[in-house]
Amino acid sequence: MTERDDDCRHLTWPECIAGYVDCELDAAASSRVEAKLQVDAASREAVEAQRAFAPSNSLLWSRVEPPAPSADEWNRVKASVIAAAVPQYAAWRTSKTRLWRYLLAAIVAVPASVAAAVLLAMSIMHSPNGANSPDAGKEPNAEVFAVLAPHEVEIESVRNSDIPLLVVGESPFQGGVTFVSYTDVKVGPVQPDSDGMVPQVEIGNSTSTPMIYAPLARVP
Amino acid sequence: MTVHMSRSVRDIMAVVTATSPPVCHRSDEQLLADFQAGNRHVLDELFRRYRGVAFRVASRLLGNEADALDAVQEGFIKVLTHLEGFEGRSSFKTWLLRVVSNAALDLGRQRGRRDQLKDESYNDPEREPQAAFFDAGRDLELADLRAILSKALAQLPEAQRQTFVLHVDGELSYREVAQVLKISVGTVMSRLFYARQKLRTILAERVSV
Numbered sequence: 404m405t406e407r408d409d410d411c412r413h414l415t416w417p418e419c420i421a422g423y424v425d426c427e428l429d430a431a432a433s434s435r436v437e438a439k440l441q442v443d444a445a446s447r448e449a450v451e452a453q454r455a456f457a458p459s460n461s462l463l464w465s466r467v468e469p470p471a472p473s474a475d476e477w478n479r480v481k482a483s484v485i486a487a488a489v490p491q492y493a494a495w496r497t498s499k500t501r502l503w504r505y506l507l508a509a510i511v512a513v514p515a516s517v518a519a520a521v522l523l524a525m526s527i528m529h530s531p532n533g534a535n536s537p538d539a540g541k542e543p544n545a546e547v548f549a550v551l552a553p554h555e556v557e558i559e560s561v562r563n564s565d566i567p568l569l570v571v572g573e574s575p576f577q578g579g580v581t582f583v584s585y586t587d588v589k590v591g592p593v594q595p596d597s598d599g600m601v602p603q604v605e606i607g608n609s610t611s612t613p614m615i616y617a618p619l620a621r622v623p
Numbered sequence: 624m625t626v627h628m629s630r631s632v633r634d635i636m637a638v639v640t641a642t643s644p645p646v647c648h649r650s651d652e653q654l655l656a657d658f659q660a661g662n663r664h665v666l667d668e669l670f671r672r673y674r675g676v677a678f679r680v681a682s683r684l685l686g687n688e689a690d691a692l693d694a695v696q697e698g699f700i701k702v703l704t705h706l707e708g709f710e711g712r713s714s715f716k717t718w719l720l721r722v723v724s725n726a727a728l729d730l731g732r733q734r735g736r737r738d739q740l741k742d743e744s745y746n747d748p749e750r751e752p753q754a755a756f757f758d759a760g761r762d763l764e765l766a767d768l769r770a771i772l773s774k775a776l777a778q779l780p781e782a783q784r785q786t787f788v789l790h791v792d793g794e795l796s797y798r799e800v801a802q803v804l805k806i807s808v809g810t811v812m813s814r815l816f817y818a819r820q821k822l823r824t825i826l827a828e829r830v831s832v
Contacts (some may be wrong), residue, residue, distance in 0.1 A: 418812035425790070425815070427797045427808075449820075456792050456819040467769045469682035471675070472692060480696045481670050488703035489663045 420446065424453040651715040659706060670699065673716055677723045679792040684727040684784065688775035693709040694730050698723030713802045720793045721803040724785055783818040786811055 406581075414422065414432075422428040423436040454460060464623050595601050647668060649657075654665040677698060682691035699779075701722050702709075709718060776784055784803075788809070789800045797811045 413815065414809060418809055421782040421816040421819075423795070425797065427812070452823045453816065453819050456787075456791075456822050458794070464791065466765055467772050469679060469688060469691070470771065472678065472688065476692060477674060480668070480674070480699075483696050484670065484699040484703065485663065485666055487700045488666070532772055564679040 416446075417449075420449050420453055424450060424457050425459075652711070655706065655709070655715065658703075660793075666703070669715070674699075675721055676716070676793060677719060680720055680724050681727040683773070683776065683788045683792045684724060685731050686770075686777060689726065690730055690734065694723055694727040695772055697726040701726070713799075717795060717799050717803050720789060720795065724789060724793075724803075728781060728785065732830055771826065772822075775822050778825055779818055782816045783821070786814040787818040787822075790815060 419428070419432065423433055428434075440450060445572050455463070458464065488489065593601055649665075649668075651669070651672075654669050657665045658669075664821055674695060677695045678691055681694035681698070684696045685691050687692065698719060702715075702719050711713070776787070779787065786800060786804065789795050789803055790797070793800075795803065800809045800811045
């Protein structure tokens with residue numbers, strides 16, 4: 404018997420025998436093996452030995468089949484498999500979904516951020532105070548700019564005030580109110596009051612308190 | 624009287640009345656696609672289809688049912704957690720058996736099965752049944768026969784053992800075994816020939832084959 408037998412062409416003789424026993428050879432190769440078996444007793448013995456442990460020996464393999472696990476054992480194994488496999492698979496799917504979400508968020512967020520930055524820059528450039536104003540960027544306080552007519556205000560009570568009386572009524576001034584310093588004022592003769600008393604007027608460097616200068620309202 | 628079905632009931636009815644084939648009639652590829660689409664319930668069917676053959680392979684390689692279950696569990700987990708690596712060039716079964724058989728061999732190495740077997744009473748002639756494999760008239764305990772074969776298999780070189788078990792217990796063709804082990808079909812033939820020869824030599828001393 405040669406190591407590479409011509410009857411099986413490219414296979415060694417042991418390979419031919421194994422393939423023949425397991426019906427893995429094509430018809431032509433099987434015929435060549437059978438022809439050789441007719442004349443070679445050693446080969447016939449080798450084939451019989453191979454058949455004893457081939458899958459086709461169903462009697463042997465049915466007798467040595469391992470006992471099947473119980474339903475409980477299978478359920479335990481299956482539960483372990485699912486517990487281990489499904490969370491990881493879910494995580495894998497989630498990571499894929501997350502990647503798409505990140506991409507989508509980036510696609511939306513980048514242009515939006517650029518647009519917001521441009522709008523902010525334009526609003527600063529067009530602001531009257533400019534960016535150097537201490538109030539720049541601050542939200543305007545609407546209460547400061549609220550203007551109410553006298554009839555829109557009703558005073559219900561005054562508590563813990565630092566003055567005994569509260570002046571209410573029409574403004575005594577006409578026009579705007581201008582703040583001046585004492586250097587802006589030249590005091591002329593002071594006329595006695597209706598009670599004959601001359602008002603005491605103090606003005607000079609002793610005080611830096613700004614004065615209020617405004618024309619008196621005409622008394623109707 | 625108007626009956627308002629809950630959403631879950633409608634969903635169930637939709638599944639029941641769907642025209643898609645039952646899970647048991649779907650191919651492995653369809654089941655895997657369903658699983659990848661988020662339907663984890665198809666795992667039940669995949670597990671039911673291949674747990675038996677996976678267990679036979681692992682059990683024959685390890686010679687121990689409890690260890691075999693561990694190998695089957697490990698194999699299924701590895702396969703199902705690496706589905707993205709499954710390119711479909713081989714079948715799910717061959718892929719699973721490759722992983723399960725490797726897991727079984729790893730377990731066997733870790734647990735020193737060979738050393739354990741050498742220490743057991745394998746060479747004790749009083750425990751060895753004298754029987755023929757093919758003679759049903761002989762009173763031979765099946766468990767003993769399994770043990771004898773298991774011990775004989777344990778004496779084979781690992782490559783021959785894995786090839787032999789995948790072919791016999793895994794019911795894989797030569798081409799499938801070659802795919803699983805990434806060897807040529809000729810190598811499969813050669814390994815099987817010499818594995819059987821050696822089994823016969825080993826067992827001939829204990830039983831008349």
